[in-house]
Amino acid sequence: MTASRGHVLVIAEQLDPTADLVVQALNERHVPVLRFDLSEFPVAVTLAAEHRDVAHGWTGTLARREQTVRLEGVRAVYYRRPGLPAVSPDVAEVYREWAVSQALVGMVQILASLPAAWMHHPDVYRASAHKPGQLVTATTAGLQVPRSFIGNDLAAARRWGRTIGGPLASKPVAAASLQLPDSPPTMIPTRRIDVSDLDESFELTAHYLQEWVPKKYEVRLTVVGQQMFPVAIHAGSDAARDDWRSDYDALEYEQVPIPDDVAEGVRRFMAGYRLNYGAFDFAVLPDGRWVFYECNPAGQWQFIAAATGLPIAEAHASLLTGVIT
Template identity: 50%
Template sequence: MGAARPVLVVAERLDAAADMVVDQLNQRGVAVMRFDSADFPQHVSLTAGHRPTAAGWEGVLADGHRSVRLQDVRAVYYRRPGRPRIADSVPEPYATWAQNQADAAILNLLSALPVRWINNPHHDRVAAHKPQQLVAAARAGLRVPRSLITNDPDEARAFARTVGCPLICKPVLGGRLDAGGERQLMVATHRVDPTRFDDSVRLTAHCFQEDIPKKYEVRLVAVDGNMFAGTIVGTSEKARTDWRTDYENLEYGTTEVPDSVRDAIRRFMASYGIVFGSFDFAVTPDDTWVFFENNPAGTWSWVENRTGLPIAAAHADYLQGDTT
């Protein structure tokens, strides 16, 4: 395959993981066109046509400096791009309508390309649902925590009695809170005291889980069957509960993935049709791996930077390969 067939990288401008993958592809002489969906339609143009006898849509994507023919694309790395932005001159409700039109066009036209994907965004959306992940993980052979989603305080108390060990509470849906301006707040995983459950539980859905004892945690990055396991040891109470809340008190390393876990992860990913995942596990004092969740667009650049694991190279290997 000639190097002229480009890889399309769809990501925000400031994304360390995308930077690292692009660098790997550049070192290999693979052509790359990178853009952010947020630049469409104001700074990116798209024209695509479909013929009944064609394998897919044909056309041109251009940003004023570079252009790529859709039919020449060899692979797509799709990583957390922004939503299209409509010109300020368009008033509401037309601006929202126009944004939805642009979003549907760019997302669905690209998704229809018959090429390799990390990951196809339609598969990502399904794979990101946390309650369903627990079912898929258990079905694949992974151990998962005992869990309850409820807005009933009596049911939450009953669950605590059944579990008979400390509980944590975590968001059903990830993301950050907009605190105004550029301030954002993260709702972290936190330990809860069931004796203090009251009617505030009724205000929304809560996800309660047994608090898994941890020897250490693992951020496992899976790319096309390759698995890179970075270990995280929290040296403060906050870090041991949710390591994202106390980066100053973390120690990093690497570990081998047990064959049984490796095989189960492959089954899990195949069930969603994805080739990339950023998994969170706890490893208990008796070396049992317990699945928490998978983010199909999760961060991993810090894992490579802290451990030297060749995650970006694995991305480039897959994206450089033959189309499927």
């Protein structure tokens, strides 16, 4: 076994190309990395932590296969949508849910107590990931947002929609996929609708409506620490113009400057949530104004880096190793 200081922990699904790029960038800097998924704990990952006093905090080891890391030597944690712990089949069914909760809290909270940089701590992710709160934070930060409605009151939604005086955008309020029979999980895209399209099914769950923004194009703004990578997304199909995630083959990318007031608003947004990474989506109006849609604190960026050559992985490596550029 080997042990060394200064490790970065990469906690992500094994088949995650975004995490792969970060690991590659760290390897190029000769930074030691331990990568694992929470789904490997406790079966294939071993934790041994001791607490003695305030001065030492939690000390001990984290081991996977032939690699062992000293907890007190961890410099940063890149925590990117890992799975849940998977306990041994030897655990009786009646105890399995309990055992998973013990493993999850035991591992994550030990790591959270270490004096290390995080991207992002699970508590920060949970606080920042939801669209209703984001709209308030964005407005407070000085960003322009669309007029919005969330609820299941059909009559109220129709009244609100008529005040908009034009088409509406219907989108999921939560980033959950839909699992249909005999089909892989699918994303529910943003749809352009009219008030007349709202019917009694609206009352069955919470719905998220916004005024339809007459955009010239959209921008995916990837923010890593203090670095901003704004890229225009030009849609070449009707589906992509409604939601560019619906037709990646119809997209073209272009690096664009970010207005100073938008950049300052994004910094205030990030500070409000204590984020050091965010994938922001904006619409750009024909007159050049930027309208905030949302921020995904664990959003994908590898497709932007591949299309533009922007050093987003390198920016992650800089932040995780404490090198500010």
